[in-house]
Every structure is written in structure tokens, then in C-alpha cells.
């Protein structure tokens with residue numbers, strides 16, 4: 001019986017397949033398959049709960065938003081708040097200005113002051129659409145030059161907020177000193193040509209952007225798959241207590257290993273497709289998630305073919 005496979009959701013998911021690829025998450029997430037997030041996935045105390053997501057308190061001064069895009073698209077992506085004596089860092093600008101404003105107000109409520117810094121992990125719309133609301137905040141925005149140049153609003157013009165952003169070094173990590181705590185912004189790539197992770201110690205928490213997805217199949221639309229696997233392997237080496245994925249519930253090292261298994265599973269499906277002379281579409285039709293991941297969310301029914309196609313392109317068989 002294949003009914004439990006993601007293909008049973010095909011009717012609803014087809015809607016989102018036609019949208020602009022990298023903002024696929026922003027469109028047409030009709031709540032037909034509305035399993036959404038579950039309380040059983042909560043790792044830490046929940047300090048805020050809304051239709052679009054919940055905020056979990058990971059440690060003193062460290063909170064993560066776990067968005068629930070199957071229910072409500074206000075925030076769309078995951079993100080976080082890191083507070084220290086001299087500042088508050090907001091991670092991501094989220095899927096709408098309302099989402100950003102809500103998260104900024106949660107920072108004020110939880111950390112006692114407005115965000116002083118906003119870091120966006122990459123240029124996709126579900127992480128940057130709220131940037132228009134940043135101007136009201138007076139916070140320093142940090143983004144890589146690639147993120148600045150490739151972030152686009154609805155009218156396809158460069159984002160004026162990011163033109164004023166502090167450009168992040170894409171070779172070396174950048175430190176933000178918050179007085180009693182520091183965090184580092186680590187340049188990486190794999191999900192796009194320019195991703196960053198935001199990492200803090202004691203406890204070690206890695207805000208992964210879309211380099212990591214948990215219980216949701218990743219979008220390879222702009223991915224360089226071998227780089228993606230390398231980046232996640234490096235992030236695994238820090239053996240963090242918590243990995244905050246770009247989408248899906250909070251992950252521990254076991255969940256990260258399972259995700260790495262998935263990345264390798266996709267790679268072997270692509271190599272197999274090349275050997276058999278399949279197109280990425282044919283291979284995507286045939287692809288099935290490993291048994292332990294059969295209940296993962298699939299945002300679009302093109303995601304399998306897209307992932308396999310990204311590998312085929314990298315391996316020289318577009």
C-alpha cells in the first residue's frame with residue numbers, strides 16, 4: 001500500500017508546484033493536508049503559541065520559532081531570538097511583514113528590548129519578505145552580498161533595506177558581541193550559493209537556515225547538493241545540543257544524522273537514475289522516502305524530481 005506516501009497529497013501539492021520556485025513556500029499552501037506541527041515534537045517549554053507557529057525557550061536568552069506553514073503563512077520559516085546584556089539578535093525576516101513585526105514584539109516581550117540586529121540566512125522569500133518592516137525598528141541588518149543582491153520583492157526590484165545592510169564576510173565567521181555572550185555567523189553554502197548559520201555556545205545551538213530541514217523534505221531549487229551535504233557534515237561536527245532547522249521541528253544530533261541519511265539517499269537515487277538513463281522527472285516519480293521518513297511533509301510534488309535533478313546537474317547529467 002502506497003497510500004501513506006507523500007503522493008497521496010498530490011492534489012493539494014500540485015497547486016504550489018507552479019509558483020515561482022524559490023518562493024514556493026509562500027504560495028498556495030492550502031490547508032488540505034493540515035497535519036502541521038504536533039505537541040509531541042516540542043523539545044523545550046513553549047512560551048508563545050500562535051496559528052503560524054510556536055516559540056520554544058531553548059535556554060536563558062535563546063528562543064527558537066518553529067513555524068507551522070501548513071496552518072498559517074504569517075512567518076513561514078523558522079527563526080530565533082538571542083539576547084545578551086548589550087543587544088538582541090533576531091534571526092530571519094520571515095514570510096511577511098506581519099510575521100516580522102510579531103517576532104520583533106515577541107523579542108521585546110521575552111528579552112525586554114527591541115532587536116538590535118537582524119540576520120537573514122539566505123535570500124529566499126520565505127526568509128526575507130518581512131524585511132520591509134525592519135526600517136521601523138532601527139536595527140542593524142546583516143546579510144551576505146549574495147543575499148543582498150538576490151533578495152527580491154514582488155516587483156522584482158532589489159530590497160532597499162538590504163542595500164543598507166552590513167555585508168557579511170563570506171570567507172570568515174563574523175562575531176556579534178552581546179556583552180555577556182557572543183554569537184558567530186558562519187558563512188556556508190549548499191542550499192543556495194550563500195547561506196549562513198548563526199551559532200552560539202553554552203548551550204551550543206546552531207540556527208541552520210535552510211541547510212537543514214527536519215521532518216520536511218528539503219527544497220533543492222538553488223542547491224549545490226554536494227556542498228549541502230558537506231555543510232551539514234561540518235555542522236554535525238560541533239555536536240550541538242540543538243539544531244534549529246529552516247523548516248520543521250527542532251532537531252538534535254539524532255535528527256541531524258537522519259537528515260544526513262536522507263541527503264545521501266537522494267544522492268544515491270540520482271546516481272541510480274543516471275545509470276538507468278532516467279530523467280529527473282521519471283526518477284522523482286519513482287522516488288520513495290526511506291521508511292523512517294515516510295510521514296515527512298512534502299511541500300510540492302516536484303520536490304523529489306528537483307532534488308534528484310540538482311544532483312544530476314552537478315554530476316553532469318542535466
Ligand SMILES: [Zn+2]
Nearest residue numbers: 077126210246
Ligand atoms: Zn525556507
